[in-house]
Amino acid sequence: MNVLVTGGCGFIGSNLVKYLRRERPAWTVVNLDKLTYAGNLENLAELEGDPRHVFIRGDIGNRELVEHLMSVHAIDAVMHLAAESHVDRSILGPEVFVTTNVLGTQQLLEASRARGVKRFLMVSTDEVYGSLGPTGAFTESSPLQPSSPYSASKTSADLVALAYHHTFKLDVVVTRCSNNYGRYQFPEKLIPLMVVNALHDKPLPVYGDGGNVRDWLHVEDHCQALLLALEKGRAGEVYNIGGGAERRNLDIVKAILGLVGKPDSLIQYVKDRPGHDRRYAIDPSKVRAELGWTPAHTFEQGLAETVRWYVDHPAWWERVTSGAYRQYFETQYRTR
Ligand code: NAD
Ligand code: TDX
Incomplete structure (x- = not known):
């Protein structure tokens, strides 16, 4: 094959x-x-x-x-x-x-x-x-x-x-x-961005009220x-x-701060994403019934392991956040 x-x-x-x-x-x-x-x-x-x-x-x-x-x-x-x-x-x-x-x-x-x-x-x-x-x-x-x-x-x-x-x-x-x-996610997405910012004692930009939910x-x-x-x-x-793990963004951000031992005062509420979807949740009945799939990871354990991986691999995210990404990052945050 x-x-x-x-x-x-x-x-x-x-x-x-x-x-x-x-x-x-x-x-x-x-x-x-x-x-x-x-x-x-x-x-x-x-x-x-x-x-x-x-x-x-x-x-x-x-x-x-x-x-x-x-x-x-x-x-x-x-x-x-x-x-x-x-x-x-x-x-x-x-x-x-x-x-x-x-x-x-x-x-x-x-x-x-x-x-x-x-x-x-x-x-x-x-x-x-x-x-x-x-x-x-x-x-x-x-x-x-x-x-x-x-x-x-x-x-x-x-x-x-x-x-x-x-x-x-x-x-x-x-x-x-x-x-x-999980591992190797580019630090523009919620979880790795928050870990990297927290490790640098930089503000953690939470969009809107932080009440948006992802699965x-x-x-x-x-x-x-x-x-x-x-x-x-x-x-x-x-x-x-779907992983069957619905969480509010704000709760994830607080969990990350707890895992890296940084204070909640790093949280900064910023202007909401235009057209920001409020909530996603998946009904996984079909994939479970037809393909026999169920997730093996619990979110709390998976998040802790993922955060640890970022803490242990600064060289990886330091390299990927240089250059072109940095320019994008600065454009993004100048608009807020
Ligand atoms: P990513 O941005 O980390 O990776 C995308 C990859 O595609 C990069 O390696 C990039 O170099 C490559 N690529 C981009 N344009 C290309 C092109 N024109 N030709 C060849 N390669 C190109 O994305 P990801 O988070 O790994 O997502 C992978 C897929 O899963 C995407 O289709 C995304 O829409 C989908 N998806 C992702 C998520 C998520 O949470 N990350 C959730 C649902 C669906
Ligand atoms: O700095 C941030 N602050 C914040 O509050 C970022 C980057 C995100 N958020 C919020 C927006 C979303 O409600 O966190 C939530 C997750 O945001 P993203 O990590 O950007 O993911 P999302 O917009 O939900 O899209 C992701 O899931 C579906 C992937 O990026 C897509 O590729 C996938 O299709």
């Missing part, structure tokens, strides 16, 4: 590539990644010299390149994770979100169709469903109501992938997961669900994947 993972140098992708090498050692994993600010080969340092991990730097939108590598490596299946992934960046500059997430995905689907790929796993997001009120949870048939340029671009990609199944009979499975956390999923649990969906999911189906 030869699998193409796109975005394999990002947060979830790098965890997935390592998970696949451990769980399916006979497979060859071809990793196509453009190495944007979010992609970092250092995340895969432990695979150096591994003949069954092939890294190719390139854009998913480059059809010639994608078709060529699919042919040279006899790709059987695609796990598509490459994307622009950060909501705040999509508010500052939506264009690249449409280019990569929508047009890039379509090019990849077209190449997969042309090369007779046997399965295409589209990694989508729960943000396609928009925001929930205080109760209820997203099921696979909840209406699609994305709010941000990021989530609208992911919804478009998700629907184009399903259209390739319905129209062209490409074997497509879509997963829609909730907020991931947290450990990245290793997500990788397990993705492999199950690849191997056992039914073509044309959507599977919601």
Whole structure:
């Protein structure tokens, strides 16, 4: 089995590539990644010299390149994770979100169709469903109501992938997961940003009243669900994947401060994110019943381990927060 993972140098992708090498050692994993600010080969340092991990730097939108590598490596299946992934960046500059997430995905689907790929796993997001009120949870048939340029671009990609199944009979499975956390997450996302700021005694910027709720999923649990969906999911189906751990942002920020031994006075309430979704929650009944998946991590244990990893690996986040990221970070916070 030869699998193409796109975005394999990002947060979830790098965890997935390592998970696949451990769980399916006979497979060859071809990793196509453009190495944007979010992609970092250092995340895969432990695979150096591994003949069954092939890294190719390139854009998913480059059809010639994608078709060529699919042919040279006899790709059987695609796990598509490459994307622009950060909501705040999509508010500052939506264009690249449409280019990569929508047009890039379509090019990849077209190449997969042309090369007779046997399965295409589209990694989508729960943000396609928009925001929930205080109760209820997203099921696979909840209406699609994305709010941000990021989530609208992911919804478009998700629907184009399903259209390739319905129209062209490409074997497509879509997963829609909730907020991931764990090692190697870029420190622009809530949990690593707060850990890094706390370690530097910098203010912790909580948007709005801090009462927004996310349903947290450990990245290793997500990788397990993705492999199950690849191997056992039914073509044309959507599977919601959620960790069953709904938490308010403010409670997470306070938990992080407790774990690193810093005072709550570092919390700074800042202007809310425009169009900020209030609450996400996943009904995971389908993935549990059909694929037999349940998360292994509890949030409290997973958060403690994740925070410890950031505390123990300052060299990793110091390098990734330099350069281009720093410039973005400063633009972001000048506007508040
Ligand atoms: P990330 O931003 O950490 O990584 C994205 C990777 O894609 C990077 O390595 C980047 O270099 C690569 N990439 C970007 N544009 C590319 C292009 N045009 N061609 C090739 N490679 C390109 O993202 P992540 O958090 O690991 O998310 C992975 C996927 O999971 C995304 O599709 C995202 O929408 C989805 N998702 C993420 C979460 C989450 O909580 N992180 C939740 C739901 C869904
Ligand atoms: O500085 C911050 N302060 C803050 O209060 C940041 C970065 C975030 N927040 C809030 C906004 C959200 O309510 O924390 C929550 C989580 O924010 P993010 O980490 O930016 O994630 P979110 O917007 O929920 O989107 C994430 O989950 C769905 C991923 O980034 C997406 O790629 C995924 O599709």
